[in-house]
Amino acid sequence: MQVLGIDIGGSGIKGAIVDTVTGQIVTERHRIETPQSATPEAIAAVLEQLVSHFNWSGLVGCGFPAAIQHGIARTAANISPSFIGTHIDKLFSEATKCPCYNLNDADAAGMAEMYFGAGVGQSGVVLLITIGTGLGTVFFTDGKLMPNTELGHLYLKNGIKAELYASDAVRKTEDLDWTRWGTRFNTYLTMMEKLFWPDLIILGGGASKKFDKFKGQITVEAPVKPAALLNQAGIIGAALYAQSKNTLTDK
Ligand code: BGC
DSSP states (O other), X not given: OEEEEEEEOSSEEEEEEEETTTTEEOSOOEEEEOOTTOOHHHHHHHHHHHHHHTTOXXXXXXXXXXXXXXXXXXOOSSSOGGGTTOBHHHHHHHHHTSOEEEEEHHHHHHHHHHHHSTTTTOOSEEEEEEESSSEEEEEEETXXXXXXXXXXXXXOTTSSBTHHHHSHHHHHHTTOOHHHHHHHHHHHHHHHHHXXXXXXXEEESGGGGGHHHHGGGOOOSSOEEEOTTGXXXXXXXXXXXXXXXXXXXXX
């Protein structure tokens, strides 16, 4: 089956058509800058543009940078606060005139990695962290997803929220080299390991492409791997999620 997968991020909104059987992207990825205001209306308008770019009329799945409970956005860290309480499944379906299902962006990336990437066949506890504008987290226990863990918002010992200390956006704005940023990120990983004892940690998002540059700073005991699908995981996972929701409503 083909589904339009969309990854809504703090700086860009990226889409591609995904074959959900193979987990492959079957078109070029198309990226549009996230509008500065990042309001529900502005983001809905970008989704409409993506749907028309792909001349799409089928199912749409979106990874969204917030906790999403039954189609409703519950948080809004790097997007407009007016998203809180917005039924985004409804809003985006109306704007695109396509059935549209949303889930947290890290949950989407995690689904793709567990089905087709670095987590395939992994039992026990898997933690995936997306490193981008924020820090997104998702856990799987024996392959089962625990949705909406917002653990990029944990406070570190220095009193600073993890994503305001060790995200990729912070690396860029504070102009940290990979060693300094890697040391910061390792502080966060160490805390996560002490709290959750994952069997495997997968790193996704933009920084996952640069794993070689900071892996020397990582000291946790759990194996740490970069995401195999790199920054396409969010698009692929969003498509998988939409398909699973659509199958449920079909019954
Ligand atoms: C949001 C999460 C999201 C993460 C990565 C955080 O600021 O609260 O919901 O998964 O950023 O985009």
